[in-house]
Amino acid sequence: MPTESSYPLQDIPDIDLWDFLFERKDRKFPDDKVIYLDPYTKRSYTYAQTRKTALDFGKGLKSQWDWQKGDVLAVFSPNCIDTPAITWGTLWTGGIISSANPSYTVDELAFQLGDCQAKALVTQKPLLKLAVEAARRVGLSPDRIILIGDERDEQGKFKHFSSILNISGVARWRKPRIDPAKDLAFLVYSSGTTGHPKGVMLSHRNIVSNTMMITLGEWRHLSWDSCPDGKGDRVMAFLPFYHIYGLTNLIHQSLYAGFTLVVMPKFNIEDFCSIVQEHRITFIYAVPPVILLLGKHPIVKKYDFRSVRMINSGAAPLSKELVEAAYKNVRVPIKQGYGLTETSPTTHTQPWEEWYATVGSVGKLLPNQVAKYMAPDGQTEVPIGETGELWIKGPNVCIGYHKNPEATKQALTPDGYFKTGDIGYQDAQGNFYITDRVKELIKYKGFQVAPAELEGLLSSHPKVADVAVVGVHIPHEATEVPRAYVVPATGVNAGKETEDEIVAWLSERVAHYKRLRGGIRFIDAVPKTLSGKILRKVLKEKAAQEEAGNAPVKAKL
The missing domain is CATH 3.40.50.980 (Rossmann fold)
Incomplete structure (x- = not known):
C-alpha cells in the first residue's frame, strides 16, 4: 500500500499565489x-x-x-x-x-x-x-x-x-x-536526458500547496518574532532564486512566514561566515558542497555560528561523514530533505528532533502526499525495506512538461503519480532513503547536467570520433563531476595536449557547471548495446576503478 504522510492533512485554499500571499x-x-535584506548594500x-x-x-x-x-x-x-x-x-x-x-x-x-x-x-x-x-x-x-x-x-x-x-x-x-490548478505561475527549466532542458509547468496551486507543506513540516520550528533579540528567525539565502529550491523554500516561504531573508547574490565562504555572524543567522538552506566547506575550510573556525539553530541540506545526497565533520566544526545540527523541480520541490524532510538519529535518510513524507517504491516493471509496489523507484502523488506535483506531451506521459501516471527516477527504500518508521538514480543526469553541486547535451557538443569536435559522458563522484568535493570517455579521431594523438584542448573548447560553449571537471579518458570504443544505447554502467564502474587508482588513465574497453 502507498505510504501516506504522518502529518495532519492540510486544507489547500483554492486561490492563486497573489491572494495567498497578499x-x-x-x-x-x-x-x-523586513523580509528581504541585502547585507552588502543594506537595502531592504x-x-x-x-x-x-x-x-x-x-x-x-x-x-x-x-x-x-x-x-x-x-x-x-x-x-x-x-x-x-x-x-x-x-x-x-x-x-x-x-x-x-x-x-x-x-x-x-x-x-x-x-x-x-x-x-x-x-x-x-x-x-x-x-x-x-x-x-x-x-x-x-x-x-x-x-x-x-x-x-x-x-x-x-x-x-x-x-x-x-x-x-x-x-x-x-x-x-x-486565475484558475489556481490550471494556470501556470512558473516555467522552470530542468535538464533532461535528451540534452535540452525541459520546461516544468508549475501552477499556482503547486506552489501554494508546497509552501503550506513546508511550513508545517519545516518552518513550524521558526518564528517571525522569537529568538533572544525579539527580531525573529533570520534565514540565509545564497541558493539561486532561479532554481526551484530557492524559489519556493526561500522567496515564497520567507514572505508567507514573515522571516527575514538575508540575500547573497552568490556563495562565497568568507562572506557567508561573516554574514552568519553579523546578522545572527538562525536557519540555513544549503547543499552538500557547502556542508563540506563547513567541515574542512580553515576560515570557518574564525566565525561564530552559535546563532544558527539548524542547517537543512538538499539537492544532492548528504553522507553521514559530511554531517559529522561539519557538526564537529560548527556545532550546528544538520539535516536533509528531498524534492524535485517537478514536485515544487520539497516532498520529504528530516524532523528537527531526528536530525542525527536518521542520518542518511531524506526524512519523512510531507503533508498531502502519498508515495510508493515501484519495481522495475512499473506495475508492482515493493514492500517496506526493499528497493524500488520512488513515485509521488500530491497537489505539489507539476502539470507536466512544456510542449513535450511525450515526456509528460512518461513521467506522470494516469492516476497522478510522478515517477521520480530515483531509487531507494523506506524503513518501518516511515523514513525514506535515496540510494541511486534511474535517470542519467549528473548532479554537480545541485546543478543538473545532461550527458546527452555534452555528448552532442563533443561529437562535433574534429578530434572526437565517438564519446560518452558519465558522472564521477569526487568524495573530497562532495559532488559528481562530468567525465568524457572519448574515442579519438583517426590520426589524433590521445594525450594530455589533446585532452586539454577538448576540455577548453567545451568550456567556451557551456555554463560553468557543465564543464568536464572529471577530465577526459581516451578509449578504443564506447560500450553500447546492439541497439546503440550507451552502456553507462560499464563506464561508471570503470570510472570508480580509476578513482580508486586501480586503472590506468588510458582505458581500453
Whole structure:
C-alpha cells in the first residue's frame, strides 16, 4: 500500500499565489516587517514595500506593454532583493515567470527564451551584453529588456524596472481571474536526458500547496518574532532564486512566514561566515558542497555560528561523514530533505528532533502526499525495506512538461503519480532513503547536467570520433563531476595536449557547471548495446576503478 504522510492533512485554499500571499486574513506579522535584506548594500524590502512594488510593477507591465494573462517574463539574474517583487507583480497580471541560470551562455539562454516564448527579459547590468545577444537571436526587442539591482544603464538605452512602476498612475488595471490548478505561475527549466532542458509547468496551486507543506513540516520550528533579540528567525539565502529550491523554500516561504531573508547574490565562504555572524543567522538552506566547506575550510573556525539553530541540506545526497565533520566544526545540527523541480520541490524532510538519529535518510513524507517504491516493471509496489523507484502523488506535483506531451506521459501516471527516477527504500518508521538514480543526469553541486547535451557538443569536435559522458563522484568535493570517455579521431594523438584542448573548447560553449571537471579518458570504443544505447554502467564502474587508482588513465574497453 502507498505510504501516506504522518502529518495532519492540510486544507489547500483554492486561490492563486497573489491572494495567498497578499490578501490573506491570517497574517500575524506587521506590514513593516523586513523580509528581504541585502547585507552588502543594506537595502531592504518590508512586507508592505514588497506588496506595493509588486502591484506597481504589475500595473506598469499592463500600461507599458499591454501585458496579458499567460505572457512570460524571463528573469536572467543572480540573486537580488528586487526579484520577489518582479515575480509577484508578473503573477498579479496573470503572467508566468521563467527564470534562467545567470551562468548560461548565449546559446543556452536563447534556447530558453525561445522555448518559453518570453515577452520580456529582466536582467542585471553585468549580464546585459549576453542578454541582448540572446534576445536578438529569438527576435525579442531590446526595449523589452529591463534591469533590476543597484546598477543602471548610464546610456539610458535599457530601463530600470523602477521606471515602469505603474507609470500610468491610474487605477483601472485589474488582476485577471486565475484558475489556481490550471494556470501556470512558473516555467522552470530542468535538464533532461535528451540534452535540452525541459520546461516544468508549475501552477499556482503547486506552489501554494508546497509552501503550506513546508511550513508545517519545516518552518513550524521558526518564528517571525522569537529568538533572544525579539527580531525573529533570520534565514540565509545564497541558493539561486532561479532554481526551484530557492524559489519556493526561500522567496515564497520567507514572505508567507514573515522571516527575514538575508540575500547573497552568490556563495562565497568568507562572506557567508561573516554574514552568519553579523546578522545572527538562525536557519540555513544549503547543499552538500557547502556542508563540506563547513567541515574542512580553515576560515570557518574564525566565525561564530552559535546563532544558527539548524542547517537543512538538499539537492544532492548528504553522507553521514559530511554531517559529522561539519557538526564537529560548527556545532550546528544538520539535516536533509528531498524534492524535485517537478514536485515544487520539497516532498520529504528530516524532523528537527531526528536530525542525527536518521542520518542518511531524506526524512519523512510531507503533508498531502502519498508515495510508493515501484519495481522495475512499473506495475508492482515493493514492500517496506526493499528497493524500488520512488513515485509521488500530491497537489505539489507539476502539470507536466512544456510542449513535450511525450515526456509528460512518461513521467506522470494516469492516476497522478510522478515517477521520480530515483531509487531507494523506506524503513518501518516511515523514513525514506535515496540510494541511486534511474535517470542519467549528473548532479554537480545541485546543478543538473545532461550527458546527452555534452555528448552532442563533443561529437562535433574534429578530434572526437565517438564519446560518452558519465558522472564521477569526487568524495573530497562532495559532488559528481562530468567525465568524457572519448574515442579519438583517426590520426589524433590521445594525450594530455589533446585532452586539454577538448576540455577548453567545451568550456567556451557551456555554463560553468557543465564543464568536464572529471577530465577526459581516451578509449578504443564506447560500450553500447546492439541497439546503440550507451552502456553507462560499464563506464561508471570503470570510472570508480580509476578513482580508486586501480586503472590506468588510458582505458581500453
